[in-house]
Amino acid sequence: MKLTLKVWRQKNSKAKGELESYQVEASEHMSFLEMMDVLNEQLIVEKKSPIAFDHDCREGICGSCSMTINGSPHGPQSGTTTCQLHMRKFKDGDTIVVEPWRSSVFPVIKDLTVDRGAFDRIIQSGGYISVNTGQAPDGNAIPIEKDLASNAFDAAACIGCGACVAACPNGSAMLFTAAKVSHLNQLPQGKVEQTRRTASMVAQMDKEGFGMCSNVGACEAECPKEISIEHIARMNREYVASIFGGRKS
Amino acid sequence: MNLDSKIPAGALGDKWTDYKATMPLVAPNNKRRLDVIVIGTGLAGASAAATMGELGYNVKAFTFHDSPRRAHSIAAQGGINAAKNYQNDGDSVYRLFYDTIKGGDYRSREANVHRLAEVSADIIDQCVAQGVPFAREYGGLLENRSFGGVQVSRTFYARGQTGQQLLIGAYSALSRQISTGKVTMYNRHEMMDLVMVDGKARGIIARNLLTGELERHSAHCVVLATGGYGNVFYLSTNAMGSNVTAAWRAVKKGALMANPCFTQIHPTCIPVSGDYQSKLTLMSESLRNDGRVWVPKKKEDAVAIREGKKTALDIAEGDRDYYLERRYPAFGNLVPRDVASRAAKVACDQGNGVAPTGLAVFLDFASAIQRYGKSAAHSQGLDESDQALIKKLGEQVVEEKYGNLFEMYEKISGENPYKFPMKIYPAVHYTMGGLWVDYNLQTNVEGLFALGECNFSDHGANRLGASALMQGLADGYFVIPYTIGTFLSKEIRTPEIANDSPEFIKAEKETADRINRLANSNGSQSVESFHRRLGKIMWEYCGMSRNADGLTKGRKMVRELRDEFYKDVFVPGDADEYNPELEKALRVADFMEHGELMILDALDRAESCGGHFREEYVTEDGEAKRNDADFTYVSAWEWDDNDPKLHKEELVFDNVELKTRSYK
Numbered sequence: 001m002k003l004t005l006k007v008w009r010q011k012n013s014k015a016k017g018e019l020e021s022y023q024v025e026a027s028e029h030m031s032f033l034e035m036m037d038v039l040n041e042q043l044i045v046e047k048k049s050p051i052a053f054d055h056d057c058r059e060g061i062c063g064s065c066s067m068t069i070n071g072s073p074h075g076p077q078s079g080t081t082t083c084q085l086h087m088r089k090f091k092d093g094d095t096i097v098v099e100p101w102r103s104s105v106f107p108v109i110k111d112l113t114v115d116r117g118a119f120d121r122i123i124q125s126g127g128y129i130s131v132n133t134g135q136a137p138d139g140n141a142i143p144i145e146k147d148l149a150s151n152a153f154d155a156a157a158c159i160g161c162g163a164c165v166a167a168c169p170n171g172s173a174m175l176f177t178a179a180k181v182s183h184l185n186q187l188p189q190g191k192v193e194q195t196r197r198t199a200s201m202v203a204q205m206d207k208e209g210f211g212m213c214s215n216v217g218a219c220e221a222e223c224p225k226e227i228s229i230e231h232i233a234r235m236n237r238e239y240v241a242s243i244f245g246g247r248k249s
Numbered sequence: 250m251n252l253d254s255k256i257p258a259g260a261l262g263d264k265w266t267d268y269k270a271t272m273p274l275v276a277p278n279n280k281r282r283l284d285v286i287v288i289g290t291g292l293a294g295a296s297a298a299a300t301m302g303e304l305g306y307n308v309k310a311f312t313f314h315d316s317p318r319r320a321h322s323i324a325a326q327g328g329i330n331a332a333k334n335y336q337n338d339g340d341s342v343y344r345l346f347y348d349t350i351k352g353g354d355y356r357s358r359e360a361n362v363h364r365l366a367e368v369s370a371d372i373i374d375q376c377v378a379q380g381v382p383f384a385r386e387y388g389g390l391l392e393n394r395s396f397g398g399v400q401v402s403r404t405f406y407a408r409g410q411t412g413q414q415l416l417i418g419a420y421s422a423l424s425r426q427i428s429t430g431k432v433t434m435y436n437r438h439e440m441m442d443l444v445m446v447d448g449k450a451r452g453i454i455a456r457n458l459l460t461g462e463l464e465r466h467s468a469h470c471v472v473l474a475t476g477g478y479g480n481v482f483y484l485s486t487n488a489m490g491s492n493v494t495a496a497w498r499a500v501k502k503g504a505l506m507a508n509p510c511f512t513q514i515h516p517t518c519i520p521v522s523g524d525y526q527s528k529l530t531l532m533s534e535s536l537r538n539d540g541r542v543w544v545p546k547k548k549e550d551a552v553a554i555r556e557g558k559k560t561a562l563d564i565a566e567g568d569r570d571y572y573l574e575r576r577y578p579a580f581g582n583l584v585p586r587d588v589a590s591r592a593a594k595v596a597c598d599q600g601n602g603v604a605p606t607g608l609a610v611f612l613d614f615a616s617a618i619q620r621y622g623k624s625a626a627h628s629q630g631l632d633e634s635d636q637a638l639i640k641k642l643g644e645q646v647v648e649e650k651y652g653n654l655f656e657m658y659e660k661i662s663g664e665n666p667y668k669f670p671m672k673i674y675p676a677v678h679y680t681m682g683g684l685w686v687d688y689n690l691q692t693n694v695e696g697l698f699a700l701g702e703c704n705f706s707d708h709g710a711n712r713l714g715a716s717a718l719m720q721g722l723a724d725g726y727f728v729i730p731y732t733i734g735t736f737l738s739k740e741i742r743t744p745e746i747a748n749d750s751p752e753f754i755k756a757e758k759e760t761a762d763r764i765n766r767l768a769n770s771n772g773s774q775s776v777e778s779f780h781r782r783l784g785k786i787m788w789e790y791c792g793m794s795r796n797a798d799g800l801t802k803g804r805k806m807v808r809e810l811r812d813e814f815y816k817d818v819f820v821p822g823d824a825d826e827y828n829p830e831l832e833k834a835l836r837v838a839d840f841m842e843h844g845e846l847m848i849l850d851a852l853d854r855a856e857s858c859g860g861h862f863r864e865e866y867v868t869e870d871g872e873a874k875r876n877d878a879d880f881t882y883v884s885a886w887e888w889d890d891n892d893p894k895l896h897k898e899e900l901v902f903d904n905v906e907l908k909t910r911s912y913k
Contacts, residue, residue: 012826027523029663034525037777044775044830049821052829054315056488058528060657061413062319077660084660109459110827117436120316124428128421129380133300133726136371136378140335143389153382153407156414160318184380 001026001092005039007051008099010108013115017108019097028088032075033058033065035087036098053112060084060224063159066106066114066166068099073163073222081161081224101166105173105209116162118208119176125204126197127180129190142188155183157225164219164227170211174232175219177205182231185238198235199242252505252885252898255687256360261904262342265364268688269731273738280305283737284468284745286453288440288495290317292412292718293701294474295419296725302426304730306737309466310423310432311455313439313490313832318420321476321488322721325412326533326654327396328404329376329718331369336393340401342366347905349716352398352585353681353709354859354875355907356508356883358900360688361706368727369719373405375726379418383407395538396714398585398912404715409533409653415718419725438464439832440495441760443471443502443697446752450502450697454753454760458832461825463760465753467746470696470736472729473499474721477680477702479512481840481847482792483784485677486518486531492836493843496684496703500843504692505885505896507685507705509843510851513712513860514793515678516542516589519661519671520609529676530661532612533654534714537582539617539647540671542589544601544610546570551601561603561611561670572596580912587711587860587873588912590675594793595871597674604672613670618643675793679717681708681860682850685885685898689732690724693885696736700724705883710859761824767834768824772817776834779814783807783837783844791848796864800852804845811841846886846893853895856880877907 003024010017024042026035033055040050054064065082069075075085090096098112106114156179164175181198184190190197213232220229257268275283283306287298290312298310314320332345345366350357373391377383383405384392393402407414426432435455441463442454452467478493479485500506517532517540545551546568553559572592574581584592593610596602603609622643626633633639644667648655658666684692684699686706691698701721708716747753790803814837822828857866857873858880866874883898 027525029522030525031527031661034527037527038525041775041777044777044819044821045773047819047821050830052827056314056319056490057321057324058489059324059530061324061410062314062321062488064315064319079656080660084657086660086663088663113827116315120318120424120427120434120436123421124424128425129378130425131375131378131422132303133296133375133422133730134371136374139333139373139377139383140390142377144385145389146385146387149382149385152380153414156380156382156407156417157410159413160316183382187380187382189378190380 001028001087001090003090004095006095006097007111009051009111012110013107026087028086030087031058031083032069032085032087033083051112052110055083058083061159063161065161066101067112068102068166070097073101073166074224078221079224079226101162103162103165103171105171106162106165116160118173118210119160119162121208122173122177122201122204123180126200127184129184130193144188148186152183152186155179155227155231158227159225161224163222163224165210167218167222168211169216169218170214172213173205173208173210174213174235175223175227175229177201178231178235179227181235181238185234194238195242198238202239250693250887250896252685252693252896253687254358254898255689256358257688261359261363264360265367272731273734275734275738275741277305279741281307283307283740284309285733286466286468286471287311287474288453288472289320289474289476290420290423291320291322291474291476291701292416292419292721293725295320295416295423296722297472297474297700297729298432299419299422299426300726300730301733302429302431305431308426308432309435309468311435311438311440313437313458315436317423317434317436318417320416321491322416322718323413324488325718326409326531327535328394328406328411328715329372329415330396330403330713330715331373331405331719332366332403333370333373335391336402338401340403344401345369345403348399349707349713350709350905351910352713353711354910355709355877355881355902355905356858356900357707357709359902359904364728365707365720365723368723371727372719372722376415376418379421381407381414381418394535395583397534397537397583397589398580398713406535409535409651412718415722419722440498442756443499444753444756445502445694446746446750449695451746452748452753454756456764459827461823461828463757465748465757467748467753469740469743469746470698470733472698472700473684473703474700474725475703477683478840478843479677479680481783481844482677482787483781484521484526484529484788486515486529489528492839494836494839496699497839497843499684499692499694499697500888502694504694504697505685505887506682506846507883507885508682508850509847509886510791510854510861511681511710511859512677513586513679513681514590514675516586516593516675517612517673518676519658520604520674521606530657531676531678532658532671532673534586536612536651536654539650540582540612540614541571541616542573542582542610542612543569543571544596544603548600551603554603555605555607561613570601577912584912585711585713590793591862593675604674609672609674611670612673614647614666615670618647621646679712681705681710681712685883689735690729691732691736698729698733700729710861764824764831764835767818767820767838768831770815770818770820772819774817774819776818776820776830776837779810779818780833780837780840782810783840786810787844787847791851794862794864795851797852800848804848807841807845807848814838814841842888846888849893850884850886853884854880875909881907
């Protein structure tokens, strides 16, 4: 299949970027990133600068991918990261626009590579259970209801890619933050610190400059792991409780 | 060179306990004054950095990723082993130890493996306490499943994303230490060289990948947790960035590389489909709990499938060869990985493979769907003779167990695995070889430690499924925090290591020269094209089966490729900027040398054992023929560009009798 690609090129964080057009010959069995590899090989042979993009595992779990494809983070297929998106989802002759994540909190480093350090800092502010190595009781000492463990897993499945922020018209990081809060606060092990965790992570999220949540729901729609905005509702309840010192949910 | 493994005296089951009780300690006030560098933030690195931070050491942790959470441990699917015996099925520390030694084809150290089995149970407890959402039974207790090469259920799992959940656990522990200031985190920093001062590892030269700037980082000791070198084959299940550079730089400074030829080829991966392919995707071994592996008995059926004239569903039950069940009735589809991979290769080499390339076998869930469907219908009091209902209920159970894997398979292959059996083929997955370490996980270089996949110590010639996560976390949470004291307790009077000594300046200069040489090379071929060619040579001559002629030829070809690489590679961009192509070039350069060493090691080891299969050494029924009289040793290589030197550590088995490994 013959494709026209319009790709965001930006030399570094300070430079002004622009879309550049390229022609690529691809096969429908390629992944989107393999198609980008083909384009880069082409550019290198022509001694031009290849397109920089973050990628690593190429099996949808490391969360490195950060491409906005035709306006959608990770492209048109729902529940799918860019690396798992295959060219059979496109048609011969298509024009595809590829941009980096759209968020001022994720500044562009080069081309399609962005800085997502804010996410690490949110986790550092409380996205953990304070247990030192060696302090743990037996794994079966705390029975956890199967469905509860499963719900916690649904939240914990977040890969930290940032598509939720990129999708949100407000640039909010509520889904990312809520997924971690909800994963830990639901489990009996995480209950002990839930008030402090929620307050601290929300404060850090605000400090980083992410936008407010206005229940648009684009984050859930674009999340490659299909994490539900129910987790945001849970975090909101717990955030209110953390402020007013009310009953813990 | 004297390779002292420093295995403590005493009975096998008492060694670790006694050793811990008598080893030298570092007092808290001294820990505060000691600096430790940790390279890599996968399971081993993150758990080590977090735990040493908790203990009070000053830790500097480095990753080339944009965040520690992206390390490739995250992609492990199936699970983690632990000798908990929660299933009451006869498991024990000894049995996990024995299975691991046997699975590794008697090429690992008894004492290290026993310690691994001992601490395995603690890992599960630690991870549960961190909030890892392991699979649970209805009673709320932890659930287990089986993996290859064992006859008990000791594998703990979190759907098909166990590695992700464990890594997030370790990452959260690490994040907590970063927030307290005990760990300083350097993202997007790659170790370029090891710095030695007075014969001890005292720091690194790191490249800030965003600016290209070289940085000198000093510490009292250096811990490498940088994973395996499977990407030497270009196509593997490893992440694109996984590389040998940190370990190889240590080798260039005198560390020994042990058993480099021991490579694990995983039997269940999605087959190669084209030349553009950048990586191979694993389908978890857990699928072999329920999937049955087969090829058509008749070659004409195989040909018809390859040509698209027939599908798997057209092949009658009697015309299918469930070759693992036929050849290995005791373990069936759950034989160890090396055995399953070779059997798939044999089936395809005989002309019975099923993908258009002829390089694939079926992994079929039809009988599991039937079995689960019937059981579900029975327990719900529904009609057990309704085929459509049985199929629907069965598919629901399979989806619950393996849903994300089936989905991933469909995304990549474009085929619905609930309808048609999966097509799979072996692919490079893990490397058992790695830096030589003693019982303390210290390399032969004083002050340099190696953890997880980047050391060689626990898996012998073949690793059992769900044991990589176990080893990474064992090393990081429960071994290095103790054993590092054997070195650091002697360093309490050593002041902060200066990073402006002549040794640091020299190492930085050498690194800059090496980088500039590649950055300025203005040839005509891309780094990627060289990497692909290297991978092809390695796969052809040092892959699933090897022979002396091929290995000799392969070594020559790798040498020639290396010369061509330095003459004709083209690296776009500059050294003083964010330049992913330059990063790749530096890694591929190191793979070229390491690949040659793998070939040499495979040539030296004139026996077949585990993942190392030499065509000259085969039993009459086609199984690997080990040679214990001549090869019960760890090969530890000292690098020299012309003539690498082999050192041998004899393996002593006091507790396990060396037997021909049989899964029949």
